[in-house]
Amino acid sequence: NGRHLFNEIPEGFPTPGKTTIYDESQTISLEDVPLNGGFLIKVLALSIDPYMRHKMRATNTKSFTPAFELGKPLYNHGVGVVLRSELDGIKAGDHVYGLLSFEQYILQPNADGIEIIKNDENISWSSYVGAAGMPGQTAFVAWKEFSKAKKGETVFVSTAAGAVGSVVVQIAKSQGLKVIASAGSEEKIKFLKEIGADVAFNYKTTDTAEVLAKEGPIDIYWDNVGGKTLEDVIDAANDYIRIIACGAISSYNTTDNYGIKNWGLFFVKRVSINGFVVFDLLPKYREEFFNTIPKMIAQGEIKFLEDRKVGLDKVGEAIYEVQSGTNHGKSVIIVADS
Ligand code: NDP
Secondary structure, X not given: OOEEEEOOOOOOOOOEOOOEEEEOOOOOOOOOOOOOOOEEEEEEEEEOOHHHHOOOOOOOOOOOOOOOOOOOEOEEEEEEEEEEEOOOOOOOOOEEEEEEEOEOEEEXXXXXXXXXXXXXXXXXXXXXXXOOOHHHHHHHHXXXXXXOOOOOOEEEXXXXXXXXXXXXXXXXXXXXXXXXXXXXXXXXXXXXXXXXXXXXXXXXXXXXXXXXXXXXXXXXXXXXXXXXXXXXXXHOXXXXXXXXXXXXXXXXXXXXXXXXXXXXXXXXXXXXXXXXXXXXXXXXXXXXXXXXXXXXXXXXXXXXXXXXXXXXXXXXXXXXXXXXXXXXXXXXXXXXXX
16 A cells, blocks of 8 residues: 655755655555445545645644644545445445545545545546645635626736636636736746736746736736735735735745835735635535536636646655646646546
8 A cells, every 4th residue: 555654844845755755564455454434445636735835844833734744644635436335425436535645545434524526527536636626616715705806807816827826817717807827937828828818927037027017907916926926916006906815835945934025005005915725715615616617627618737647656746846836737646547
């Protein structure tokens, strides 16, 4: 039973093979292992997300999400298929979604946090860790709750080609907004143009402040990065700008946080900022999300890039790539095809 374990708290960027390690020391007999009233899952796809870096810290530190435990498997959102079950309501052949341990086969004692996916739209299983899962939910719920979007307004989305950002871009376009989108490679810019961004630029080769001054003013900012980009947005903000503070990936791997220098403009421009964590808002929009987004994916109205790596031994590499920005789209570990 291959597993991927948390091995060492990193300083700066996580190092594959050091911060986390692949382990094959445990074997499970799939036919005989006692279920003790639970069920046995074969894992198909696991999500690699930026917030996993935040979980690589001492266990006695409190935050919105608990820390990983040293020596134990990592865990995150994933999809699996049930091989055997002794639990009412879950049967062999069911596909399940939830926080799954990073193991090839999981002995799940109960169904806490696990749900059955019906997949009536017949979209790929891995979509359920991307646009049809937590990242897509992030885009959907916070846009609904905070954007107050009106047709004709201008939104700027940073990290726009990623799992969250690309869904935001497509929702905003479907509501008639002008979308300015930034990302860190030419390939990502090409994709952003394909999904309808009106202005797409590589922030590594083009000055964000200059683009926003020309294409703004900005009515809504979807902030995935924090730092200097946020400062540039405030300079280019329209009065009553709504900032949706989704993430701050520019600061995840450094203790050297950027200090916003134009704080004085926050009251002048009547800035409002809403920070959020997806799980707080999900209950309110959950039904609407599942009635809307999988259908849009099936009909090609929501497109996404997927960065697939095959095998649990690739987890460390995938985590590093997401943190350093070299992933191209939603980072997924494919553990098994079916
Ligand atoms: P992505 O799939 O977009 O992957 C991360 C991307 O971040 C990289 O590909 C890179 O894209 C970008 N990046 C990395 N380092 C930097 C940097 N120093 N400066 C700017 N950009 C960088 O990730 P997600 O779509 O899954 O997540 C996007 C954001 O949303 C993250 O900040 C994440 O923490 C946040 N989030 C928040 C949630 C919430 O509940 N509030 C829930 C889920 C996600 P590029 O090439 O464009 O630089």
